[in-house]
Amino acid sequence: SAVALREFGAAAQGAPEVTVKSSALAVTIGFASATAFAGQEISFAAKFKLDPDWHVYGSPLPEAYTPTCIVFDDPKVIGQSFHLPPAAQKMELLGETLPVYSGSFEGVGSLLLKFPLEAGPITLSGQIRFQQCSETTCEPPETIPFQLPLTLERFVVPTSAV
Numbered sequence: 001s002a003v004a005l006r007e008f009g010a011a012a013q014g015a016p017e018v019t020v021k022s023s024a025l026a027v028t029i030g031f032a033s034a035t036a037f038a039g040q041e042i043s044f045a046a047k048f049k050l051d052p053d054w055h056v057y058g059s060p061l062p063e064a065y066t067p068t069c070i071v072f073d074d075p076k077v078i079g080q081s082f083h084l085p086p087a088a089q090k091m092e093l094l095g096e097t098l099p100v101y102s103g104s105f106e107g108v109g110s111l112l113l114k115f116p117l118e119a120g121p122i123t124l125s126g127q128i129r130f131q132q133c134s135e136t137t138c139e140p141p142e143t144i145p146f147q148l149p150l151t152l153e154r155f156v157v158p159t160s161a162v
Contacts, residue, residue, distance in 0.1 A: 020144045024054040024132045029070065035151045039115030042150075046070055046082075046107045046128075056130045058087035058099035065098065066131035066141035072111050074124045082109035100133075119154040123147045 017030030025048065032043040048068075050056065059067040070082045084107040087099030111124075124147065131141045 016149045018146050018148055020128055020146050022142055024051040027128055035153050037153050037155050038113055038117035041110050041112045043110050049104045050102055054132050054134050055100040055102040056132050058101055068130040070128050072124055072126040076114050077111045078114050079112035083107060117152055119152050121151050123149050
Protein backbone atom coordinates (compact mmCIF):
# COMPACT_ATOMS: atom_id res chain seq x y z
CA SER A 1 0.00 0.00 0.00
CA ALA A 2 2.92 2.37 0.66
CA VAL A 3 4.25 1.90 -2.89
CA ALA A 4 0.78 2.44 -4.39
CA LEU A 5 0.40 5.63 -2.37
CA ARG A 6 3.87 6.97 -3.21
CA GLU A 7 3.87 6.05 -6.91
CA PHE A 8 0.21 6.35 -7.87
CA GLY A 9 -1.44 8.40 -5.11
CA ALA A 10 -3.76 5.47 -4.28
CA ALA A 11 -4.42 4.48 -0.68
CA ALA A 12 -5.86 1.14 0.41
CA GLN A 13 -9.64 0.98 0.68
CA GLY A 14 -10.73 2.20 4.12
CA ALA A 15 -7.44 4.00 4.81
CA PRO A 16 -8.04 6.89 7.21
CA GLU A 17 -7.88 10.48 6.07
CA VAL A 18 -8.75 13.89 7.46
CA THR A 19 -9.31 17.27 5.79
CA VAL A 20 -8.19 20.51 7.43
CA LYS A 21 -9.17 23.94 6.11
CA SER A 22 -8.16 27.56 6.41
CA SER A 23 -9.75 30.51 4.65
CA ALA A 24 -8.02 29.75 1.31
CA LEU A 25 -6.48 26.27 1.72
CA ALA A 26 -7.88 22.75 2.12
CA VAL A 27 -5.53 19.83 2.83
CA THR A 28 -6.53 16.16 2.90
CA ILE A 29 -4.01 14.02 4.78
CA GLY A 30 -4.26 10.24 4.76
CA PHE A 31 -2.38 7.05 5.54
CA ALA A 32 -1.63 4.39 2.92
CA SER A 33 -3.43 1.76 4.99
CA ALA A 34 -5.81 1.51 7.94
CA THR A 35 -3.50 -0.87 9.83
CA ALA A 36 0.16 -1.03 10.81
CA PHE A 37 2.51 -2.70 13.28
CA ALA A 38 4.48 -1.08 16.08
CA GLY A 39 7.97 -0.31 14.75
CA GLN A 40 6.72 -0.08 11.16
CA GLU A 41 7.40 2.79 8.77
CA ILE A 42 4.06 3.90 7.30
CA SER A 43 3.38 6.23 4.38
CA PHE A 44 1.01 9.15 4.19
CA ALA A 45 -0.02 11.59 1.50
CA ALA A 46 -1.31 15.16 1.56
CA LYS A 47 -3.44 16.71 -1.16
CA PHE A 48 -3.45 20.52 -1.14
CA LYS A 49 -6.03 22.74 -2.82
CA LEU A 50 -5.75 26.52 -2.78
CA ASP A 51 -8.43 29.01 -3.79
CA PRO A 52 -7.68 30.93 -7.02
CA ASP A 53 -5.21 33.82 -6.64
CA TRP A 54 -3.70 32.40 -3.41
CA HIS A 55 -0.37 30.68 -2.84
CA VAL A 56 1.69 29.08 -0.05
CA TYR A 57 5.46 28.93 0.23
CA GLY A 58 7.83 26.08 -0.57
CA SER A 59 11.46 25.69 0.50
CA PRO A 60 14.08 27.06 0.80
CA LEU A 61 12.90 30.40 2.18
CA PRO A 62 14.37 33.37 4.00
CA GLU A 63 13.68 33.33 7.75
CA ALA A 64 10.81 35.84 7.57
CA TYR A 65 8.58 33.36 5.69
CA THR A 66 6.92 30.06 6.70
CA PRO A 67 7.36 27.06 4.38
CA THR A 68 4.52 24.56 4.02
CA CYS A 69 5.11 21.39 6.03
CA ILE A 70 3.36 18.56 7.86
CA VAL A 71 4.74 17.34 11.17
CA PHE A 72 3.48 14.44 13.31
CA ASP A 73 4.09 15.55 16.90
CA ASP A 74 2.75 12.43 18.59
CA PRO A 75 5.09 10.60 21.02
CA LYS A 76 4.24 7.31 19.26
CA VAL A 77 6.14 8.63 16.21
CA ILE A 78 9.95 8.41 16.48
CA GLY A 79 10.95 9.42 12.94
CA GLN A 80 9.35 11.13 9.97
CA SER A 81 9.83 12.80 6.62
CA PHE A 82 7.62 14.86 4.32
CA HIS A 83 8.38 15.92 0.76
CA LEU A 84 6.67 18.31 -1.62
CA PRO A 85 7.50 18.47 -5.31
CA PRO A 86 9.71 21.34 -6.46
CA ALA A 87 7.81 24.61 -6.23
CA ALA A 88 5.76 25.14 -9.38
CA GLN A 89 6.58 28.82 -9.69
CA LYS A 90 8.73 31.57 -8.28
CA MET A 91 7.26 34.79 -6.98
CA GLU A 92 9.14 38.05 -7.43
CA LEU A 93 8.31 40.04 -4.32
CA LEU A 94 10.13 42.89 -2.67
CA GLY A 95 13.24 42.12 -4.68
CA GLU A 96 13.24 38.43 -3.61
CA THR A 97 12.52 35.34 -5.65
CA LEU A 98 10.46 32.93 -3.54
CA PRO A 99 9.25 29.36 -4.26
CA VAL A 100 5.46 29.13 -4.13
CA TYR A 101 2.66 26.63 -4.75
CA SER A 102 -0.76 27.51 -6.08
CA GLY A 103 -3.78 25.58 -7.30
CA SER A 104 -3.61 21.86 -6.42
CA PHE A 105 -0.49 19.88 -5.52
CA GLU A 106 0.46 16.80 -3.49
CA GLY A 107 3.14 15.76 -1.04
CA VAL A 108 4.16 12.39 0.40
CA GLY A 109 5.78 11.38 3.64
CA SER A 110 6.49 8.56 6.00
CA LEU A 111 6.65 8.10 9.73
CA LEU A 112 8.26 5.50 11.93
CA LEU A 113 6.18 4.15 14.80
CA LYS A 114 7.69 3.46 18.19
CA PHE A 115 8.22 -0.14 19.30
CA PRO A 116 6.68 -1.63 21.38
CA LEU A 117 3.15 -0.25 21.27
CA GLU A 118 -0.05 -1.90 22.42
CA ALA A 119 -2.15 -3.48 19.63
CA GLY A 120 -5.51 -1.88 18.93
CA PRO A 121 -6.87 1.47 17.77
CA ILE A 122 -4.67 4.54 18.22
CA THR A 123 -4.84 8.15 17.09
CA LEU A 124 -1.77 10.01 15.84
CA SER A 125 -1.66 13.79 16.14
CA GLY A 126 0.10 16.19 13.83
CA GLN A 127 0.16 19.73 12.51
CA ILE A 128 0.21 21.43 9.16
CA ARG A 129 2.15 24.70 9.03
CA PHE A 130 1.90 27.22 6.21
CA GLN A 131 1.52 30.87 5.26
CA GLN A 132 -1.10 31.72 2.65
CA CYS A 133 -0.78 34.85 0.56
CA SER A 134 -2.43 36.58 -2.38
CA GLU A 135 -0.93 39.24 -4.64
CA THR A 136 -1.97 41.91 -2.13
CA THR A 137 -2.25 40.18 1.27
CA CYS A 138 -0.09 37.85 3.33
CA GLU A 139 -1.90 36.19 6.20
CA PRO A 140 0.03 35.44 9.39
CA PRO A 141 1.57 31.94 9.50
CA GLU A 142 -0.90 29.25 10.57
CA THR A 143 -0.56 25.96 12.39
CA ILE A 144 -3.60 23.68 12.20
CA PRO A 145 -3.63 20.51 14.33
CA PHE A 146 -5.14 17.26 13.06
CA GLN A 147 -5.57 13.67 14.20
CA LEU A 148 -5.57 10.45 12.16
CA PRO A 149 -6.78 7.08 13.43
CA LEU A 150 -4.83 3.89 12.84
CA THR A 151 -5.22 0.31 14.04
CA LEU A 152 -2.10 -1.41 15.32
CA GLU A 153 -1.97 -5.12 14.58
CA ARG A 154 -0.62 -7.53 17.15
CA PHE A 155 3.07 -8.20 16.54
CA VAL A 156 3.79 -11.92 16.32
CA VAL A 157 7.35 -13.17 16.42
CA PRO A 158 7.72 -15.66 13.58
CA THR A 159 8.78 -19.15 14.55
CA SER A 160 11.56 -20.71 12.57
CA ALA A 161 10.67 -23.61 10.30
CA VAL A 162 12.16 -26.87 11.51
